[in-house]
Amino acid sequence: MDIRCVLIDDEPNNLENLEGMITRWCPGIAIVGAATNAGEGLRVIEKENPDLVFLDIQMPGQSGFDLLKALNEVTFEVIFVTAFDHYGIQAIKFSALDYLLKPIDVTELRQAIEKARLKLAAKQQNLSIQNLLSFIRRSQKDLPKIALPTMQETRYVKVNEIVRCEALDNYTRFFMHNGDKVLVCKTLKEFAELLRPYDFYRTHQSHLVNFHYVKSLLKEDGGMLLLDDGSKIPISRQNLEAIKKALNNMT
Numbered sequence: 001m002d003i004r005c006v007l008i009d010d011e012p013n014n015l016e017n018l019e020g021m022i023t024r025w026c027p028g029i030a031i032v033g034a035a036t037n038a039g040e041g042l043r044v045i046e047k048e049n050p051d052l053v054f055l056d057i058q059m060p061g062q063s064g065f066d067l068l069k070a071l072n073e074v075t076f077e078v079i080f081v082t083a084f085d086h087y088g089i090q091a092i093k094f095s096a097l098d099y100l101l102k103p104i105d106v107t108e109l110r111q112a113i114e115k116a117r118l119k120l121a122a123k124q125q126n127l128s129i130q131n132l133l134s135f136i137r138r139s140q141k142d143l144p145k146i147a148l149p150t151m152q153e154t155r156y157v158k159v160n161e162i163v164r165c166e167a168l169d170n171y172t173r174f175f176m177h178n179g180d181k182v183l184v185c186k187t188l189k190e191f192a193e194l195l196r197p198y199d200f201y202r203t204h205q206s207h208l209v210n211f212h213y214v215k216s217l218l219k220e221d222g223g224m225l226l227l228d229d230g231s232k233i234p235i236s237r238q239n240l241e242a243i244k245k246a247l248n249n250m251t
Contacts, residue, residue, distance in 0.1 A: 006052075053077070
């Protein structure tokens with residue numbers, strides 16, 4: 001059975017290009033509607049009840065995020081299509097959602113659709129969209145939740161509950177304040193970029209630390225961090241001075 005999808009973008013040329021790419025390269029996708037603004041998109045979604053929506057973030061008047069906020073319930077999967085927008089991309093990544101940068105790459109388009117197909121087949125409640133909206137609506141003083149996709153589930157945890165992260169090849173192990181350990185199917189590099197604004201620092205190639213849990217700086221082995229949970233985290237020689245400076249700025 002085909003996946004019923006709706007395309008929403010304020011540029012008619014972009015809509016035409018995306019429709020052509022889907023028609024040519026993505027079998028099993030039925031385009032049931034299109035719109036060039038958030039208001040029109042909302043009406044198309046409510047009329048067609050699609051399985052999947054390709055949604056531009058930046059549109060005149062109301063954004064793609066505004067459209068999602070206006071819905072009582074998000075029952076479909078979303079693939080964002082956008083030019084680079086730092087805040088928007090950060091929110092999307094925090095929620096483990098898919099996005100495509102313009103101009104769209106065919107391989108990335110097919111990969112995003114395949115991920116959406118798997119989610120739809122599993123009939124998962126779209127908690128990722130809920131987390132995205134929570135991220136957008138939060139005040140600056142509120143810490144967001146981040147999506148941690150594991151082999152069994154996607155967990156949503158507040159960033160201040162994460163003590164540290166450790167690289168394991170292409171995986172990352174999260175050590176939580178309550179003692180839980182979560183193995184996530186993404187690299188440490190991806191999380192280092194996302195968590196940097198929340199006082200997480202890369203002390204070593206394999207370690208990312210929440211500095212709010214640092215108890216002391218040890219001189220042993222050229223420099224190590226002692227954390228509140230008793231763990232000792234190595235500091236690489238090239239990072240030592242930057243780590244000292246970051247710790248001094250937090251006091």
